[in-house]
Amino acid sequence: MDESTAQLKTRARELGADLVGVADLDLLREIECEPSDLLEPFRYALSLGVKIPNAVFEQLPGRPTPLYAQTYLAANAFLDQLALRICSHIEQAGFNALPIPASQPLDMKEFRSHLSAKAVANAAGLGWQGKSLLIVTPEYGPRVRFVTVLTDMPLEADQPLENRCGSCTCCTDACVAGAIRNVSTDFHYASREEALDFQKCATKLVTEFATMENIGKPICGICIKVCPWGRKLKKPASSTPG
Ligand code: SF4
Numbered sequence: 001m002d003e004s005t006a007q008l009k010t011r012a013r014e015l016g017a018d019l020v021g022v023a024d025l026d027l028l029r030e031i032e033c034e035p036s037d038l039l040e041p042f043r044y045a046l047s048l049g050v051k052i053p054n055a056v057f058e059q060l061p062g063r064p065t066p067l068y069a070q071t072y073l074a075a076n077a078f079l080d081q082l083a084l085r086i087c088s089h090i091e092q093a094g095f096n097a098l099p100i101p102a103s104q105p106l107d108m109k110e111f112r113s114h115l116s117a118k119a120v121a122n123a124a125g126l127g128w129q130g131k132s133l134l135i136v137t138p139e140y141g142p143r144v145r146f147v148t149v150l151t152d153m154p155l156e157a158d159q160p161l162e163n164r165c166g167s168c169t170c171c172t173d174a175c176v177a178g179a180i181r182n183v184s185t186d187f188h189y190a191s192r193e194e195a196l197d198f199q200k201c202a203t204k205l206v207t208e209f210a211t212m213e214n215i216g217k218p219i220c221g222i223c224i225k226v227c228p229w230g231r232k233l234k235k236p237a238s239s240t241p242g
C-alpha cells in the first residue's frame with residue numbers, strides 16, 4: 001500500500017473507524033447519483049465503517065426496539081463527524097474531499113440517497129453484497145454502518161471481495177416481510193429487485209416499524225441480526241471464512 005493511503009487509513013482508524021477501504025470510482029461510474037454528475041470531479045471514494053455492538057442486535061425480538069433506533073442514530077451521527085474530520089485531513093494534504101451523509105434519504109418512497117454507501121463499501125473491498133442486499137463484512141458480518149468521502153487525492157484502491165453467502169438461507173428464512181428472494185450474485189445485483197421484493201420490505205418498515213412508539217424511522221434489523229457472519233461462531237458451513 002502506498003504511504004499516503006496507509007496514512008489516511010491509519011488516521012481514519014485513530015478517529016474511530018472500525019473498517020476503512022478505498023474504492024476506485026471507475027467501478028461505480030454507472031451508479032445512480034444525486035446530482036447525476038456527483039462523481040465527476042473525483043477519482044476515489046473512501047468507505048468508513050463503524051460496528052454496531054452485538055448486544056443491540058441480540059436483544060431484537062423480531063422487530064426494531066428503541067435501543068436499536070437510538071444506536072442507529074448515534075452511529076450515523078458519529079460517521080458524519082468522522083467523514084468531516086477525514087475531509088479536513090485530506091484538504092490539509094492539498095486535495096479536495098466531499099462527505100456524503102451516512103443516512104440522508106432524498107426520496108422516502110424509493111429510499112434513494114446522494115450515493116449508495118453500500119455500493120461504495122462493496123467496491124472498496126470491505127464486504128460483499130449479501131442476499132439481503134446488506135454489505136456483509138468478513139470481520140463483523142452486516143453489523144456495520146458506512147459513510148463515504150469522495151476525493152481527488154491519489155490513493156491505492158482496494159479490490160472487491162468474493163461473495164461468501166454460499167448456500168446460506170438465514171436472512172431469507174428470517175425476513176419478517178418474506179421479501180428476500182434467496183438469489184446469489186458474484187459482485188453486485190443488477191437491480192435491488194433481483195435480490196429483494198423491495199416494496200414488501202419498504203411497506204413493513206414504513207407502515208409498521210416506523211410508526212411504532214419511540215422508533216420513528218424505517219428500520220428493522222432482523223436480516224442484520226440473523227446473518228451468521230455477524231455471529232462469529234455460526235458462519236455458514238459452505239462458506240470460506242475470510
Ligand atoms: S429489513 Fe426486515 S423486512 Fe427488509 S429484508 Fe431485512 S428482515 Fe426483511
Ligand code: SF4
Nearest residue numbers: 130131165168171227
Ligand atoms: S444471512 Fe446468509 S445469505 Fe443472508 S447475507 Fe448473511 S451470509 Fe448471506
